Amino acid sequence: MINKLIEKIKKTNAPIVVGLDPMLNYVPEHIKQAAYEQYGETPAGAAEAIWQFNKAIVDATSDLIPAVKPQIAMYEQFGVEGVAAFKKTVDYCHEKDLVVIGDVKRGDIGSTSEAYASAHLGSVQIGGMSYAGFDEDFATVNPYLGTDGIKPFVEVCKAHKKGIFILVKTSNPSSGEFQDRLIDGKPLYEHVGEKVAEWGSDCMGDTYSYVGAVVGATYPEQGKIMRAVMPKSFILVPGYGAQGGKGADLVHFFNKDGLGAIVSSSRGIIAAYKQDQYKEKGITPENFADASRLAVEDMIADIAGALEKDR
Amino acid sequence: MINKLIEKIKKTNAPIVVGLDPMLNYVPEHIKQAAYEQYGETPAGAAEAIWQFNKAIVDATSDLIPAVKPQIAMYEQFGVEGVAAFKKTVDYCHEKDLVVIGDVKRGDIGSTSEAYASAHLGSVQIGGMSYAGFDEDFATVNPYLGTDGIKPFVEVCKAHKKGIFILVKTSNPSSGEFQDRLIDGKPLYEHVGEKVAEWGSDCMGDTYSYVGAVVGATYPEQGKIMRAVMPKSFILVPGYGAQGGKGADLVHFFNKDGLGAIVSSSRGIIAAYKQDQYKEKGITPENFADASRLAVEDMIADIAGALEKDR
Numbered sequence: 001m002i003n004k005l006i007e008k009i010k011k012t013n014a015p016i017v018v019g020l021d022p023m024l025n026y027v028p029e030h031i032k033q034a035a036y037e038q039y040g041e042t043p044a045g046a047a048e049a050i051w052q053f054n055k056a057i058v059d060a061t062s063d064l065i066p067a068v069k070p071q072i073a074m075y076e077q078f079g080v081e082g083v084a085a086f087k088k089t090v091d092y093c094h095e096k097d098l099v100v101i102g103d104v105k106r107g108d109i110g111s112t113s114e115a116y117a118s119a120h121l122g123s124v125q126i127g128g129m130s131y132a133g134f135d136e137d138f139a140t141v142n143p144y145l146g147t148d149g150i151k152p153f154v155e156v157c158k159a160h161k162k163g164i165f166i167l168v169k170t171s172n173p174s175s176g177e178f179q180d181r182l183i184d185g186k187p188l189y190e191h192v193g194e195k196v197a198e199w200g201s202d203c204m205g206d207t208y209s210y211v212g213a214v215v216g217a218t219y220p221e222q223g224k225i226m227r228a229v230m231p232k233s234f235i236l237v238p239g240y241g242a243q244g245g246k247g248a249d250l251v252h253f254f255n256k257d258g259l260g261a262i263v264s265s266s267r268g269i270i271a272a273y274k275q276d277q278y279k280e281k282g283i284t285p286e287n288f289a290d291a292s293r294l295a296v297e298d299m300i301a302d303i304a305g306a307l308e309k310d311r
Numbered sequence: 312m313i314n315k316l317i318e319k320i321k322k323t324n325a326p327i328v329v330g331l332d333p334m335l336n337y338v339p340e341h342i343k344q345a346a347y348e349q350y351g352e353t354p355a356g357a358a359e360a361i362w363q364f365n366k367a368i369v370d371a372t373s374d375l376i377p378a379v380k381p382q383i384a385m386y387e388q389f390g391v392e393g394v395a396a397f398k399k400t401v402d403y404c405h406e407k408d409l410v411v412i413g414d415v416k417r418g419d420i421g422s423t424s425e426a427y428a429s430a431h432l433g434s435v436q437i438g439g440m441s442y443a444g445f446d447e448d449f450a451t452v453n454p455y456l457g458t459d460g461i462k463p464f465v466e467v468c469k470a471h472k473k474g475i476f477i478l479v480k481t482s483n484p485s486s487g488e489f490q491d492r493l494i495d496g497k498p499l500y501e502h503v504g505e506k507v508a509e510w511g512s513d514c515m516g517d518t519y520s521y522v523g524a525v526v527g528a529t530y531p532e533q534g535k536i537m538r539a540v541m542p543k544s545f546i547l548v549p550g551y552g553a554q555g556g557k558g559a560d561l562v563h564f565f566n567k568d569g570l571g572a573i574v575s576s577s578r579g580i581i582a583a584y585k586q587d588q589y590k591e592k593g594i595t596p597e598n599f600a601d602a603s604r605l606a607v608e609d610m611i612a613d614i615a616g617a618l619e620k621d622r
Contacts, residue, residue: 041438127352
């Protein structure tokens with residue numbers, strides 16, 4: 001799947017991923033109203049609203065982008081119906097031939113990690129039949145539990161040609177609280193990054209590993225270091241846009257081949273219709289998905305410009 | 312909810328929690344067959360099988376125990392239907408007046424952590440209505456992202472009188488890979504434990520905090536240290552039984568008041584019917600839930616004996 005991701009990044013010339021993290025207050029009123037009329041002000045109604053919202057954004061952007069990253073928390077909050085909307089979104093994105101990165105940040109030990117890996121990347125055996133649960137292409141994984149927590153994911157990645165991105169240095173302000181603490185003179189995130197390289201070496205695609213890392217756009221200096229520590233790992237870079245990361249911050253996350261990173265933006269794209277700069281271009285809540293397309297184009301240009309300048 | 316947990320522990324005299332982690336190969340054939348006859352060898356069939364399995368175990372043990380701990384990974388692997396079985400299990404355990412600890416190990420940042428907290432412990436607003444998603448009483452949470460990841464959970468705990476257990480030192484063999492690394496002369500898990508105490512001080516029940524910790528039974532020495540570092544935090548102790556932890560290892564996790572810890576066992580109870588010691592007492596796959604009751608009684612006696620000896 002890392003090969004497919006790279007192929008699609010090359011084809012679209014867009015090392016970006018659209019975060020499908022639909023908060024209800026991002027969803028335009030007319031979509032919510034239609035959903036509530038059909039299902040009431042219920043979890044089923046909310047699930048329908050976020051699904052219709054996602055669908056419109058995917059329809060408006062899928063030819064420009066290689067991948068999407070639905071954040072499962074935003075669906076889980078609506079209970080079983082929300083989780084069903086997550087699955088519907090994953091399936092629809094696959095129909096559109098998008099690579100789907102499930103931002104699930106799972107992580108446990110032994111058979112439990114195996115169950116999470118099966119749920120999101122693999123399949124389960126039920127009697128004589130085999131079924132995929134959520135069937136994303138990549139999943140984000142938390143490293144706190146160590147190799148026991150990661151290996152089951154790696155095994156499923158190998159068997160199903162899927163991939164993972166392991167949290168190394170997250171984009172939030174307090175990420176340093178534990179991740180930056182020095183151990184033998186190096187921050188914890190660097191130790192985690194070294195493990196990512198080690199786990200990933202066992203599990204290579206054509207040029208990059210199935211095992212990638214998450215390093216926030218808000219920490220470009222750390223990105224530079226981690227790029228060197230994990231040369232064969234793709235870096236998923238959240239924190240662009242709404243969280244403050246800019247194109248110029250991102251160059252350090254890429255390798256000399258122009259690859260090695262995929263930059264995520266959520267709010268900046270899916271709620272672009274709320275921004276003045278797009279309102280001025282004639283965007284209204286009714287054509288919100290057009291704003292998402294414009295925002296994708298702007299993000300691609302911003303990153304391409306920064307990479308060009310860096311060359 | 313921490314008050315209710317303590318009250319129920321006192322009433323049952325059983326500081327234990329039954330892990331409802333139903334692997335399909337734990338479920339006796341007759342239950343699977345009945346479920347598959349109704350729903351086919353499908354995720355719906357598997358979900359029905361694990362639900363019937365859980366129900367029988369809960370019915371057989373609920374008067375002896377204060378709490379259950381369903382591990383959501385085991386349900387997620389069956390996709391949306393599996394997640395529905397998780398919810399059904401949570402609801403049924405509430406009907407039986409059990410405290411439900413959702414072993415979900417979630418953790419993210421800002422609005423995403425808030426969504427997870429709403430999903431598992433709080434509620435969401437949909438139009439003019441409010442709904443709880445999964446509605447557990449406690450959830451397990453991963454600390455790797457720092458305070459930004461934890462605070463939204465703490466806020467929801469305050470608002471809804473729920474609780475969390477934060478991973479501090481996990482029970483698995485490789486937990487030390489990152490957790491044991493020394494930072495300023497103290498292992499990472501101790502730094503996390505200090506934060507747990509700090510986060511929890513803001514959020515107290517009558518005698519203990521809503522914010523607890525996870526420390527594996529397999530690391531009794533660390534348990535002793537962490538007991539002192541987090542005097543007001545309940546410790547959820549996994550790793551008893553199948554993972555190797557014994558009653559005698561557990562005394563260090565308790566405070567002088569005989570409280571402060573709740574010990575979890577999953578396989579050792581829910582799959583007890585497979586053990587020779589229970590087969591010898593007339594247990595067959597047909598009366599598997601009776602074995603779970605016997606195993607609960609044995610576990611209670613083991614821990615009570617160890618605590619008695621330590622007094």
